[in-house]
Amino acid sequence: MRIESDIILGKVKRLVSDGKADRVFAWKKGNFCYDTEPSLFTDNYVGFTYDDFCAANLCKFMINESKKDGKTLVLIKPCDSKGLALLEKEHRINRERIYALGVPCAGKIDMDKIRENGVKGVIGIEEEKENVSCNGDENLIIKTLYGDKIIPKKSVLYDKCLSCTDKEHVGCDEVFMPELSEDTYDGKKFEGVKKIENMPSDERFSFWRSQLSKCIRCNACRNVCPVCSCVKCIFDNDNSGIASKANSDDFEENLYHIIRAFHVCGRCVDCGECSRVCPEKIPLHLLNRKYIKDIKELYGYEKEPALLTFTKSDAEPSVIYERGEKNV
Amino acid sequence: MTEYDLSLEAIRMSGVYPERCMKCGKCSGACPSYGEMEYHPHQFVDMISKGRIKELMESDSIYKCLSCFVCVERCPRNVFPANIVEAVRTLSERRQGADRISPDTLTEFIDGDTPQQLLMAVMRKYSK
């Protein structure tokens, strides 16, 4: 069954009229069907939508929303819920002023991927009821100004949805229609990291240079990240010694991204927003996911973020040298 | 293979660290077939760590062990003496397997009563 925006809106309205919240933070339709944007609804719900294009993670907005009096109802997808939980754990939000409504997610659609398929003039999307392809994958009917196109759903999902393993909400006040969530995981979460790890060191270097040299320091990755929630970022603080507004050379391109990855190391909730919002399409999640993989391999599961705890028998840093050098 | 290498092989096979043993003798204190054995569980651990496996392999003790694992159960240091006995037994059998039947001697067994299939089975089982 398809997730209907109106049903969600109905639920939201009921909650507000029950006094669960004073305002609603959700998504709003833009000029086109695919440019939804996060929006605060205070008195009416004009433009309210929850559809396949509502990919943005809303939890970081709660830092400011929860400073206001009264309660904010926020729509939380399964992958966003971990971010919200982390913000709560790190005392960045006042959880009592938030009503987190878990909403189902069947994967979000990457407009760029639709365009890559040569489809233009998109006006809407529908699920194809018949003709389910033989491997069980769904097809989508893309409605365009020039007629309908049928595209396999998995080919147009965001990368972050394809590697999404979080289909359960955590820490929400209420989860609405969780049965409508769909598994979109392609089983290849660490493939990208492994591929880079298997490159010779020269190739790894060139790969990252070619990627990071594209960085325009728009700071979108930082600003969208639910983990990067410092009141003042170290890169914006003139007293920190490493403040920089723009990358003046390739060292600074590297520095910014290494330090950002290091700061979220062990805390990253792997929501994939950094890569989604990057205007230069730098696969930033590959940095964070490398840390997730390392932590898993070196330290296993832990309650505390990996850098804030230890065991006496932890691996020595020399494990890095012992990893086979692939280019010799 | 020298006797020392053979001991190392037994240690490898058993997966035991005989160095962990603090020589308390609790294994032998618990062993139900202690009286039957020439060498006792604690001696297996001690001798194997000193490379004296030949005496163990030739002794009857390896067949007197019941593999009841009480020595493993009681050991305060996780040494697993029974695993060592088992390794020595296996090594001893492998060695015998090599000697016991050879194709040259097999012909002596051929007579009208013994099924040929049995001989083949014996051959397979006792030569490695």
Added chain:
Amino acid sequence: MNRIGVFVCHCGSNIAAAVDVKQVAEALGREQNVVFSAEYQYMCSENGQKLIKNAVKENALTGIVVCSCSPRMHEATFRKTASEAGINPYMVEIANIREQCSWVHKDITAATSKAIILGRAAIAKVRFNEPLTVGESGVTKRALVIGGGIAGIQTALDIADAGYKVDIVEKKPTIGGKMAQLDKTFPTLDCAACILTPKMVEAARHENIKLYTYSEVEEVKGYVGNFSVKIRKKARYVRENLCSGCGACALKCPSRNSGNEFNTGLDKRGAIYIPFAQAIPNIPVIDAEHCIKFRTGKCGLCQMNCAAQAIDFSQKDEIIEEKYGAIVAATGFDIINLDKFGEYGYKTYPDVVTSLEFERIMNAAGPTKGHLERPSDGRQPKTLVFVQCVGSRDTSGRGKEYCSKICCMYTAKHAMLTREKYPDTDVYVFYIDVRAPGKNFDEFYRRAAEQYGVHYIKGMVGKIYDDGNGNLMVRGSDIIANEQLTIKADMVILAAAAKPDDSARSLGTMLTASMDTNDFFTEAHPKLRPVESPTAGVFLSGFCQGPKDIPETVAQAGAAAVKVIGLLSKDRLKSNPCVARSDSLICSGCSNCEKVCPFGAITYADARVNDGTGMETRRVAVVNEAVCHGCGACAAACPSGAMDLMGFTSKQIFAEVDAVCR
């Protein structure tokens, strides 16, 4: 504006032989902000220091760089010089051009250029030095000792004798601890009660000591010199101020179902009881769980029989809040649970007892009045088997990895006492190693074996079983004789491993004192600071720090007391000013720093801040400077750079790195 003076030391020929000191002084003199540069034979000498002081005055220096030996050697000297010259002592930086330059580099050109670079790094750092003032805090002149065993009593007595107030908190109804349960003490065989009870009385009578028995520490707040502790005084249901300690209540109590803890459960006591005759305070306590009045509402015989009207069934727990300058943990030990050692049949056969139980059986004040009688039928046993290392040195997970240390000696003691009192008894001791390092310890053990004819068998017991006629069959190995023995025994005594008392773990958490995996308190340094916890103001006494016998416990108790006295004798505590500092404008309150702080120095407070976007209330980190040791873990864990370490700020280290790499 920075005005820096550079002072290059020759250190005789120690530096001058490998480093061209003149060239160093000249080169550093050309550095930005350097207004004075000189070299001298011995900067640390009286004349050298005078040179520095004069230069400070004449050139109005704001910072000093001394290129000399290691700061570990003379940093304090030059800081003092600076302060005498009138500038803040923390405006001094040392460039180590002796140990880390002239002594290790033979080539004079290379050594000289390295010395210049090290000097530049020090200059770069001193530019960002800030004047720091040594923090001060007051000291509450009262100590708290947690645990009223011999360790706690001794610590308290020593502190009290020095003239300071001490409170002892003991969870049991009486002080005395495990030592009160013992019969004789090794290696002199003097009776434990004879040497302990006078100390208990002294502690109770001492004007500086206050006892909180039947009480537990509930909450600890604050830091060295200024702890605030909540103590729960559990309801005794007996008014202490009225009770005369006559004991009539205990005699009349009709409930006789509760195991007598003091006699390790070997006999029964009433629901209202005084643990033992010499208990301090000599005031009974009602065990509400077994008291008929509490269970059914009917009885109250004790109340009727109390001439002093001291029984009060309506008493409630009381919370006492008190301030202390120092806290001593003296929580002592207990023996491990033997449920996992089925082969010894401890719970199955009544005649298999632990050493502590045996101690009570042999004690003249014990359940058998000191006659050796076995628990099952009261018969005097003729064959005794002692088993050592029951759960000690055990890596299988059933026991403890460490050696409990005391068992070899008390087993020798038990064996010897048995043979002395009952020469017709056969005594066997199964041992793995006899560990008797201590004054007169080995002689004692040898006496047991040689003079008293105790049979020491090197080997362990594998199984204890019943032969069907009520005899215990002890099967073990004698690995020296290489034989397996089965001894028909009347009684078996197990030397169960000793472990820190169960209360230690929660206390450690309250004190933020670190503990090892065995729940022993960790010492600040294993060799050099063995009675202090890494948490300032917390000291360790007795078994809670590691296995100990009585003389060692008393020695450590005294040492802990001296440390406490040293602390309480100060009116103000000076703290290292190189501590962490949090910038409330930048702090996000994420708690990362708190989690890596080994000293619990970081707390959170709501602060009103205005960073230019309007006034708001934020949760921010606050460093308690009296508790912070200045390691800098928090500064590296803070993603936003709100946390910094004075004396080693990020800016200073960046400046040093930049200077070194220039």
Added chain:
Amino acid sequence: MQINEKDKSNRPNENPVPSDENFTPLIVAFCCNWCSYAGADLAGSGRLSYPAEVKIIRVPCSCRVNPTFILRAFQKGADGVILAGCHPGDCHYSTGNYFTRRRMTLLFSMLDYMGIEKERTRVEWISAAEGAKFASTMNEFAEKINSLGKCRRLGDLRCV
């Protein structure tokens, strides 16, 4: 993946130039005050020599070292960075070096992942009594860096 024009010039040489005669590496050593700095002093007292290219920066504890310090050293032209602290379990502040161990393991792993030669970074545990270990570690590390040559992959080109 597309490699744009800008970074082509920055790509490492296909055949790294063997270290030339004049190359002297720059090595920054962060040493904890209580163990490794004292170990360095002991190496000095024992006159155990190591290359003058090693420049020591004193920090109270290895856990004070922020990854940015290490990256800054590389930025400004260091060819190798070594971090020395007390042996795990012997930290003056009891747990500092355990955090260091994790931080550096993960930081070095990331540098390696980004193609920076992993031999350029190192953590060593050197106690106050190990003067000889300090000297031999520095000798060995300097030799390694010497053979790797100039650090080109993680430096600010303006500083090189």
